[in-house]
Each structure stands twice: as structure tokens, then as C-alpha cells.
Amino acid sequence: MVLMVLRKAGTAAAAAGVVTFGLLGLVTVGTFAASGTPQQSANRAALSPGTVPAAFQAPIQQWGALCPEISPPMLAAQLYQESGFDPKAQSGVGAQGMAQFMPDTWAAYGTDANGDGKKDVWDPLDAIASAATFDCALAKDVAKVPGDRQANLLAAYNAGPYAVTKYNGVPPYKETQGYVRNIQAMARSFSVPTAPVEVSGQSAGAIYFAQSKLGTPYLWGGEGLPSQNGRFDCSGLTQAAYASVGITLPRVANDQWYAGPHPSRDQLRPGDLVFWATDLNDPRSIHHVGIYVGGGYMINAPHTGAVIRYDKIDTREYIGATRVTSDGAQALPARNADGSVSAPSRPGSTTPTGPTGPTAATTPSAPVAPAALASPGGAATRPAAGPPAAAAPPAPTGPDPAGAGRPASKN
Numbered sequence: 001m002v003l004m005v006l007r008k009a010g011t012a013a014a015a016a017g018v019v020t021f022g023l024l025g026l027v028t029v030g031t032f033a034a035s036g037t038p039q040q041s042a043n044r045a046a047l048s049p050g051t052v053p054a055a056f057q058a059p060i061q062q063w064g065a066l067c068p069e070i071s072p073p074m075l076a077a078q079l080y081q082e083s084g085f086d087p088k089a090q091s092g093v094g095a096q097g098m099a100q101f102m103p104d105t106w107a108a109y110g111t112d113a114n115g116d117g118k119k120d121v122w123d124p125l126d127a128i129a130s131a132a133t134f135d136c137a138l139a140k141d142v143a144k145v146p147g148d149r150q151a152n153l154l155a156a157y158n159a160g161p162y163a164v165t166k167y168n169g170v171p172p173y174k175e176t177q178g179y180v181r182n183i184q185a186m187a188r189s190f191s192v193p194t195a196p197v198e199v200s201g202q203s204a205g206a207i208y209f210a211q212s213k214l215g216t217p218y219l220w221g222g223e224g225l226p227s228q229n230g231r232f233d234c235s236g237l238t239q240a241a242y243a244s245v246g247i248t249l250p251r252v253a254n255d256q257w258y259a260g261p262h263p264s265r266d267q268l269r270p271g272d273l274v275f276w277a278t279d280l281n282d283p284r285s286i287h288h289v290g291i292y293v294g295g296g297y298m299i300n301a302p303h304t305g306a307v308i309r310y311d312k313i314d315t316r317e318y319i320g321a322t323r324v325t326s327d328g329a330q331a332l333p334a335r336n337a338d339g340s341v342s343a344p345s346r347p348g349s350t351t352p353t354g355p356t357g358p359t360a361a362t363t364p365s366a367p368v369a370p371a372a373l374a375s376p377g378g379a380a381t382r383p384a385a386g387p388p389a390a391a392a393p394p395a396p397t398g399p400d401p402a403g404a405g406r407p408a409s410k411n
Contacts, residue, residue: 047072048192048262050320053085054281059113059128067136069149073190075132077183078157080190080258081333085284087124097121099131109134145169154180182331189258189328197263197323202245203271206324209244210237210291210299216308218301223251234289237301237308238273241291247329254286255335260328262320269323270294277319286319 047061060079064072082100083089090096094103101110101121110119113129120126139153141161147169155163155170158179163171170180213224219231224240232240235253242249249256257275268274269292276288290300292313301308 046192047076048190050280051190051258051262051283052076052080053284056085056124056128059125063113063129063132066132067139069139069153070132070135071150071187073187074150074154074183075128075135076190077186077331078131078135079128081183081186084333085124087122087127098124098127101127101130105134106130109137141165151180151184154183181327185325185327185331186258188261188325189322191261193261193263193267197261197267199269200260200271200324202242202247202324202326203269205245206241206247206271207291207293207299209241210308213237213308214299214310216301218304218306218308220304222301232301232308234301237299238289238291242324242329247324247326249324249329250332250335252335253289254284255332256289257283257286257322258328258332260323260325263323265321268292268321272321272323274298274313274321275319276315276317278317280317280319283319288317292321 060076061072064075083098087098106121111129111133112119113125138156142152142156142164145152152164155176159176222228222231222233223236224232239249272292274290274292275286277286279285290298292298297310298313
């Protein structure tokens, strides 16, 4: 059966104009021989075009340079982690807006960025500026702590400045260490690569899995389950392909977009995920994904009525590519069944010996309201204190609902 599938794969590739000779060899060469110089650290990089909605690009670039400890990519990663760039996000514990501020903390750090005379937590420009303002206030509070200044700031954002000061750096809380690691990893997805993007060691295996599914009928919402007769939609196929090599991708195509850095068209390598969007200036409108195999072709599950096949990538609505990395995929926020962002655990509410968060007594320059400190699983210690069940961005629409890569209920 496997042999038959691979024969079908070779036939399909030849029909599509892909050279079948040594296809996996091509992948291997692309994976291990085409690697470039490691790219520059994300906290010094500029914001990559196309990674945030166009309306937010300039303000994130501007406010991401407010102090040396933050950067536009880091600020973008925080906002995406909090709300998926949804200005109307609201959590069950009362955190509000794109940056998920608690009301009392907003009163202390809210900023009128658009000059309309009011500080509006629901206004994205005000929220972006206020998130940066709060980041820089925390950076000042932990400025004397040795080590990576950005890591210390992010730790203070998650666990409170008192904890960072107490432990002379990132505190030994699993949740806080994970938060720091995830934001810094995700920032690379928002950064302009300053050198050739390093290649993935798992790409050959992901392509091999996708090849084995060539000819399988498309199923909207399909994840390859036995109950679905092993059928897939577009993001179900890419998710399963990378799961086969030990990398867990999110279910949604426009979340998979953030699973690593974004190589340019001339830097594509086999195994990269390639994406299409209805609005090339807004990654929230991404509606289709495939796996690049070289020569301008991809393997993808196209739409209802089609089968998994090879297709050209140079078509209308191509928005770009992502080189999947293990840490990039791990950094992505989880989503609840309703599409909302799932809140990470907070040391202050999950660890008996953890911090109580910043207070007026411990951090005079960054007074965080008590209401922001005691919400189990919610905004525990900061305004944007973890995305507590923030609403998901609006579902993208396309010419074919199947193009979203999953059923509307999962969008």
C-alpha cells in the first residue's frame, strides 16, 4: 500500500512538473546544505512586513522602540499572545482590549496615543502604546538586576518585579520561564531576517508524510482521523505532517503562520509552509496553507471536491512562507474550542510559594492594582497579564469556505 502511494506521488509530481528524481534528496540537500548564518537576535530586529495587520504596523514599530529593553517584534509577540491582535478582546476576569489590561492597571498606565483626548482601552493605538509604556516601566523597576534585560522585563511582566529582584533574574517558576522563552521565540516570527533563515531538520520527514497522503480526498475539517477515513483539509494536513516529526502546530492556518521566521520567496526551502490570504496586508485573513517541496510547487489539500496534490505556489493571494521551528511552534498561544486565546498559568495563582505580583509597596514606579493580582488563571500580575480567554480575531472569509482549512466552528 505504501509503495502504491509513493508511486502515485511520483506520477503526480511528474504531471505537475516537479522533478521526481531524488525529491527527498532535494529536501535533504535543502535541509542540511542550504543553511545560512543564524539570524540576528529578535530584540534588535525590525518588524517584518505582513506579520501584523497593516493598521498596526507603524504604531508597533514606533512604540516598540520606546526603551532599549523592548523591540517592535517583541511587542508584536506580546500583543499576539494576549489577543491575536483583536482590539475588542475581553477575558472572563475583566482584562480588556488588544493588550488585555485590567481596569485599575489601565488607569495607571493608559496612554492617549492617537491624541483624541482620552485613554481608551478599546482603541488599538492607545492599547499598543500603553503596553509599551508598561513594559518600559517594568524594565526600569528591574534595571539593576543582572542578566538579559529583556528576559528580566518579560519575567517581571509575568511574575512581577518583586520576584525578579528576589531571585536576581528570571525566577524559578516554570510558567514564568516558559513565558519568557515563548515571547522571545515568537518575536523571531515577527522579525525581519537579517541573514538567511536557518533550515529545519524535520522538513524531510514532514514532506514524506504529506507525500504518503497524495490522492486522498479533501475533507473540510479533516484531521486524518479514522472516523474521517484518513482525510484532511489544508491545515489539518500540515499539522499532521509536522506532528509526524514531533512538532505540534496549532490547528488553524493563520496561527501556523507564526510557527517560525518568514523566509523570502528566493529563500524558500522544501518543508516551508506557504500561505494564502484574502488581504495581503492582514495575516488574520490567511485562509490556505501548503507544504513547499521545491521547484515552485507545494503539496496541499486544496478544497472540497479535490484530492491532496501538487500545486504551483506562485498564484494570486500568496502572502508568504514560514520556516517551522520547534521553539516557534511551542511558543504559540493555545486556543479554546470557541477560538479564544487560552490563558497561560500564572505563578501567583498556581504556585503557593510564587510571587504575589508587583504592588505599590514593592515597585513604587509601577503600581499595579490589587484587582490585577488575584485572578486564578487570569490577568495575575500585569495589565496584559497573559491572554485570559481573549476573543479570537474575526474568521477570515474566502471564495471557498473550505479554503480556511477547517470547519467554521474551528475558525
